[in-house]
Every structure is written in C-alpha cells, then in structure tokens.
Amino acid sequence: MRLIDTDGVEALTMRKLATVLDANPMSLYHHVPNKDALLRGVARMVGAQFRTVTLEDAPWQERLRLLATDFRTLAHRHPKLMAYSFTHQADFIQPEDPFWVSLAAILDAAGVPHSEFPQIAALVCAVITGVLSAELNGALRQWSSLNPSTPDEGGLARPGHDEVEVFRLALDTIITGLESRLADGDGSLDAGL
Amino acid sequence: MRLIDTDGVEALTMRKLATVLDANPMSLYHHVPNKDALLRGVARMVGAQFRTVTLEDAPWQERLRLLATDFRTLAHRHPKLMAYSFTHQADFIQPEDPFWVSLAAILDAAGVPHSEFPQIAALVCAVITGVLSAELNGALRQWSSLNPSTPDEGGLARPGHDEVEVFRLALDTIITGLESRLADGDGSLDAGL
C-alpha cells in the first residue's frame, strides 16, 4: 500500500515489493499466484475497510447521499488504488460488500420496484464511481476550468475545491431524477422509451 | 489502431508496432518523442472523428440525448482506446472539440446560468464518460446482474444488451434532475447546500 499510495499502481513491482520486504522476488510467488492476484487482494482489503452508518429512519435521499460521501471518503484515502480498481476490476464491488447491501436497502426504502432494481442499482454505482474516478484522475478539475467559449474571463479557474461541489451536484441531480421517476410511474412503466 | 483494437492499449508496444510497420523500433522515435505522446496522438485522432448533427430548434433535452448517444457510438468503435483515454488522459476533451462546443450550446439553450456552467458541464461530462467507461470495462454488466439479496432468482442474468438501457436510464435521470434544478432556481440560487 505504501508503494501504491506514493507512486501509483503501475509503480508497484514484484521486484520493488520484494526489496521493500527484504525478500527474494521469487518468494512472493509462494504467497500469491501472480501480480494480478496480488492487486486484487490489496483492492479487496481496502474495499473491506468501507464503513457507513445506517440511518434506518432517515429519508432515502439522505441515506443515499451519506452512502456516497462515505464511499468518496474511502476513495480519497487511497486514490491511486481506487482509480485503478474502478477501471481494471469490474468485480470490485461484490454482493456481500456493505456498500452493495446498503445500496440495496436504500433503493428498497425508496420504493424501487424489484423489476427495475438491477438497472437502477447499476446506474447509481456507475454514476458514483464514474464521477469519483473523473475526480481522482484530474478530469473533473480539467472540465470545471474549461469555460464555454470565453476562455479569457477572470483568472484561469475558480479558487479551488470545486470537485466536492461537482460530486455533490451529480449526486443531487440523480437523486432528483430518481425522485421524479419513482413518483410518476409507480407501476414500473417503461416510461418514454 | 489495429493493434490497440484487437489486444488493448497495454498490448501496444513500440517494438510490436515497429515490426508491424516493418521498421526498426528506434525509427519510431524519429516521429514521436515517446510512447505516451504516441498514445495521446492516437487518442486525439480518434476523438477528432466525433460527429454529431446539430438540431438547433429541438428541445435541449433531446439535443443532449443525441450528443451523448453519438459519443457512445464513437466510444464503441474503439472501446479499448476510449476506456484508456477516459482514465489516463484528463485532457482528452478539449475546448475546441465539437463535443465540448455542442455541449456548451446545449447547456446555454437549456438556460444554465453562466456562473453555474463549469460545474454543470463537468457534471455532464463526468456522468457520460463515467457510465460509458463502466460499460466498456464490463462493470456495468456485472452490476446489472447482481440482484439485491436473492441471487437465486430465475437465471444468472437478464437476456442481454442491458447496457444500452442503463446508459439511457442514466442519461434520462440526469436530464430530469437538471430540468427540475433549472425550473426552481432560475436566479442561480445555490439550492439546498
């Protein structure tokens, strides 16, 4: 983790790891089948650190906001590893993970019909990890500083810490969108397609 | 491109490229400073292929939907490269790109106030590329097939092609969210924070 956090996942090398551990590079293969398995193991260890409090009786909107920001907090603790996991490990989120369990409970509380659950859950996961990885890899800051067509207005960019705001904005926007979807088609109509 | 499309970006090697081109590996360095610059160049060439028709007088919602699906079409033409670009090139979308120009025009038509433009634009880009890269790397399919807590229901997953639907769903959801944001705070209030 120290190697990954400071220099990025691609800087983690079986050989470097071995020297840090004062071991022979080949001894690692006694504990792990290969480098990919090692990275999956590390990612799962970090993922297992996820914690969130369950506000049973709060409105689902607030619970979802809390779940997402708790996830963001974890992601910022190991940005390099999480950015890597989001894009290289499609199975990073597992059904038993607290994150998924909480998400399922929240969507259930929101009244998402069973038939629509897989798609809505996938949508929420995709938006959260998508915005988060844009934030972690710098794209979010890049986009926030791109003005419409007048790039000579004021300074180069806004003061700073725009990224939390964009994350919150994205979260609020899909929450509002889900609200109105759940309001006007409770009988699970495939509205508008 | 042939090498990248078939075997992925990480399979593109200066040495392999050279043999495909019937050249000496070192001759490449006469045309390109290094491998990273080569990948940026290829990514920009593909990005420049983006085309979308401008429906000046259609509602902004429909224009945004079209922009996003046109972008998705391009992404699916070179999935490996685009997935790589999304996560490794924060400046993949440039201010002069048709995509960005169109997005700016659409948000303007939607009545997004100038002060909120950077954040809304970043939000839209993040959601589109985020969901798209989840789709390209397989995470979207993974999530769609994860049922709430009854993993023993019916078959293993839905028939197929769920992913377009999730993309459309995400798009519709943020559009609806933006609609209500633009409706109730036209004077650019920082609502709800």
Added chain:
DNA sequence: ACCTGAACACCGTTCAAGT
C-alpha cells in the same frame, strides 16, 4: 517442504556509430 539463483522473454529509451 520451502526457498532462490539463473534464465527467459519481454519492455521503453539512450546513444554512439554507421550510411
């Protein structure tokens, strides 16, 4: 049983020497 040195098949890139 456990460990490990040497080796294999690769990388990106430099640089001096060729034409």
Added chain:
DNA sequence: ACCTGAACACCGTTCAAGT
C-alpha cells in the same frame, strides 16, 4: 541529415537446483 545496432535498466514469471 537520417537511420539503427548494441546496450542499459528495467519488467513478470518459470524452473531446476539448492537447503
């Protein structure tokens, strides 16, 4: 001026040989 062979400093992984 342009090209390129050899070399450098790395990789992940195998495998036979050591203890």
